[in-house]
Amino acid sequence: MTALTDPPKESFRLSMLIYDTRYRSLTIQVVALFVFMLMAAWLINNTAQNLAELGKPIDFGFFTEPAGYDINQRLIDYDNQDSHLRASFVGLLNTLLVAFLGCLLATIVGVLVGVLRLSKNWLVARIMTVYVEMFRNVPVLLWIVFFMAILIENLPSPSDYRGDNPDASMYLWDSVALTNRGFYIPEPLFSRSLGDLPVFGAFNISIDLLALVAVLAAGIWGAGRIKHRADRIQEETGERPTTWYQSLAVVVLPVAAVLVFLGFHLGYPALKGFNFQGGVHMRNSLIALWLALSFYTAAFIAEIVRAGILAISKGQTEAASALGLRSNRIMSLVILPQALRVIIPPLISQYLNLTKNSSLAIAVGYMDITGTLGGITMNQTGRELECVLLLMLVYLTISLCISLVMNWYNTRVKLVER
């Protein structure tokens, strides 16, 4: 008979932290973490001490002082007596504007070019290859400066529109003026405006705009319901009812009604004094930056889209065409939905790149957050460390937000596994 004996009870000894493989990796990690924290602490302490010795301790008090400088493109009210904080906020909105417009255009152009690069038409495919290689292989800063130079040198200046026999004329029934100071386009105006809604007392949002967005969203939701119903009827009876005019009416009619109710009309730009007055002024700094960033990033997106499409096995296309689908339906129903899963993750990083590259704005004098907070404010107050730290924090926040949204979208389109 054998007696079960307990293994000898081990007591914990300090040397086991090194010699026992169960604890060793933990020990190493703790030590490494400790050393890292020590280095970080030393760095921070050193910086703070040096700044204190220079007589410039870290201080964010300058934010409430009047900025003293003007900003040409402002999405919210601002004048040079407002604080540095507000100036930074104006810059932040400008960054977000160009990032948003840039991502939008880059996606449209990128998807188009990516699909066309796979075209069976030899000429189209080659032209797209040339486009991709040209934009991808030249630094984006050069593209920005290049676009700006084209706009400045090629377009007429406002003074060319002057006189009885002007050198230049406006486009689209005298509603659009293209000048080397930017594009002047008609602006939407409301004769029975609902006024503005103050947000935190900091800035105003037009209630007209909110009303329009709300009605449009409701319309799109309504169209979604109609499509849902059509799907159900199709599944039950095999016949799909014609719904396009219903959807169109649900989206368009309420919006049109609201526009009429608000007294919508267009304000046209007109030459007055030194410049065109009235209308929306899209400055050429915005246009140059927007186009350069978009076309540059679109070249990368085109490659991502092409890779995504090529990643779908040819058997899928053949199977779909065996079922009798036409080639454009194969693309939209079979290939693209699957390709999106491959496309989205690298697309996120392209969006992030575009947003971060927008900090090159100062090359063309576009007043983004790098130009205001990281440029003039930093220069006038001499608070380099504070401004740069804050700037990094701002870009980090923007990037994380974009990642968050895109990751959410990615989980929605990814293959649902059962």
Add this chain to the structure above:
Amino acid sequence: MKNSVILGALTAAGLIAGAAGAATLDDVKARGKLNCGINTGLVGFAAPDANGEWSGFDVAYCRALAAAVLGDPSAIEFVSLTGKTRFTALASGEIDVLSRNTTWTLTRDVDLKFTFLGVNYYDGQGFMIPKGLGVGSAKELDGATVCIQTGTTTELNLADFFRVNNISYEPVPIETNAEAQQQFLAGACDVYTTDASGLAATRATFENPADYVILPEIISKEPLGPLVRHGDDEWADIGRWTLNTLIAAEEYGVTSANVDEMAAKPTSNPEVNRMLGTEGNLGEMLGLDGQWALRALKAGGNYGEIFEKHIGENTPIGLARGLNAQWTEGGLMYAPPFR
């Protein structure tokens, strides 16, 4: 025994204090080169000449300083800086001295922690516009598009001027003088504003300078001068007295042509003798040698010579001396005594 320990400690303390205080001069000497911050390109003030050598009014000061400290006016590492990058470069120690038409203001002196070494050009902000626009006064500029170098005092003056006169404008921020020129000539802005001297210098490079006018309004005081970091008074003294040497030499009639002769033996003017080291030991007090002022003056001549050579009336820039004449001739240039 005890005494020697105390003495030793004192010596060590003194050495450390000395090292901390005179660091810039020692650094420059050890490096054998002066790091001088200048404009990215403004004809007359700092621009590369046909041989690729930097020259100009601001550059001449760097050359005089390098000659005084290192004995060689070409022992300089020039660092081109924009209005935006100049202060960071100086504060971080990338350059030893900034000589880039920089306005002396309280904020820069006190809050940005810089020491201005004096004024080498009394300037003011002006406006340049094409003649064809038919504008005679800056107050008629309501609604104009104005090109402006970002990160400068002119940016703030401009905002103040238009606010006080209750007129509006559209600022177009640009980084360098060259970009401003491009936009201004293409008509992308109606007005270019910067220091009046800079306007004159820029206009001189235009194909048809006569087609552009500088408006009569000078909207600010812009005393321009070289500057160094806070915290090294010895280095600031050297820089300040090099500038004073250039100004005083003009007053006393010392030029690059006769300076050798005057330094050879004491002259009848004791001030000149002390400056050129034939009398007293002012050079040693600065931590240099007796010949420092001689070398500084031989580099490019006195203040008047430098002015005439780079920006004076016989150059394309054609600036009159005006406020920048010697005090004896009704100007503001006035060097403290060498004593």
